[in-house]
Amino acid sequence: MATLQKGDRISNYLLEERAGAGSFGEVWRARHHVFDEVVAVKVPTDLQYVRNLQREGVAVHGLHHPNIVRAMDLDPYADPPYLVMEYVEGPSLREVIDRYRQSLPIDSAKAIMSGVLSALQAAHAGGLVHKDVKPANILLNCPIDKVASAREVDVKVTDFGLGQVGGVTTQSIMQSGSMETSQGRSVVGTLAYMSPEQKEGQNIDARSDLYACGIVLYEMLTGERPQGHSIPSSLRQEVPKALDDVFKQSYVRLDQRFASAADMLAAMRGSVSSPVPPPPPAAAWVPAGERQPCRSCGNTVERDDQFCIHCGEQLVVSVPRCPSCEAFVRSKDRFCIFCGNDLSVLSK
Secondary structure, eight states, X not given: OOOOOTTXXXXXXXXXXXXXXXXXXXXXXXXXXXXXOEEEXXXXXXXXXXXXXXXXXXXXXXXXXXXXXXXXXXXXXXSSOEEEEEOOOSOBHHHHHHHHGGGSOHHHHHHHHHHHHHHHHHHHHTTOBOSOOSGGGEEESSOGGGTTTOSSOOEEEOOOTTOBOTTOOGGGGGGSTTXXXXXXXXXXXXXXXXXXXXXXXXOOOHHHHHHHHHHHHHHHHHSSOOOTTOXXXXXXXXSOHHHHXXXXXXXXXXXXXXXXXXXXXXXXXXXXXXXXXXXXOOOOOOOSSSEEEOTTTOOEEETTOSBOTTTOOBOSSOOOBOTTTOOBOOTTOSBOTTTOOBOGGGGO
């Protein structure tokens, strides 16, 4: 497939600027050659993604909601195949989080998540599970330097190409456009927002999207993703208890999650909220043998485990963090496995 260039024509649209790219293909800002309308054109650079492109176009075309990027035209059989979508001028939530870290106003985070949940409520009502909710797939129609001061944030959810429509299975995630390299490095990024049942290839429903929303909410409030039983206010004290409760009821095992996006949205807006009981306080606990049952879920854990790999229960009083990158590390580690920093200072 020929390399696309500025000025090329795709159907009725002239390509103006490449807005994004990945192993799935490219996204271009384009303009209708007669009506002067600005759109986004998604073009796969590898034919194996054409099927995914068609699935995304069909799925989104049936969704009409102000918080969902609108599909306008699709031809998976053209050369090159293309999907024409509404163009969103502003940044992705990924860019916003990277810029603001812990300084994104709490009200802004609430407004953004409310928009995401409104979009998912509409998608779920239409039988579509997004399956790839993450900051990169949440667009904000607002200049990045205005996000913190905007009274309202225009949220647009995009990339429904992995959505569950009919018989589409979870395994399609491994061949999707969200993979950034042929070695699968991008899958790590996607996996970071996956629910446990999705990672295990089990049947999923709308509640898997809500698990991802909990992670995104935590990341907006703190600048990093959750680990163990940490709650947003543990990293940012001004986070209100109500938001901690919303996070806890989304970032939890399937049967304890919010039943629907509507329920989570109501909790976000301060309406009806039924948070799960908080976990028992972590106490000093040293297994007597090499292995011992987790006190929370009963599954076997290793002597050196700081968190239960099955339910996430924190097994020690406190978990050390790297002073350089703030990642969770083990007390016996000499160097941080994430950034290589010398951890000898932790033992002093």
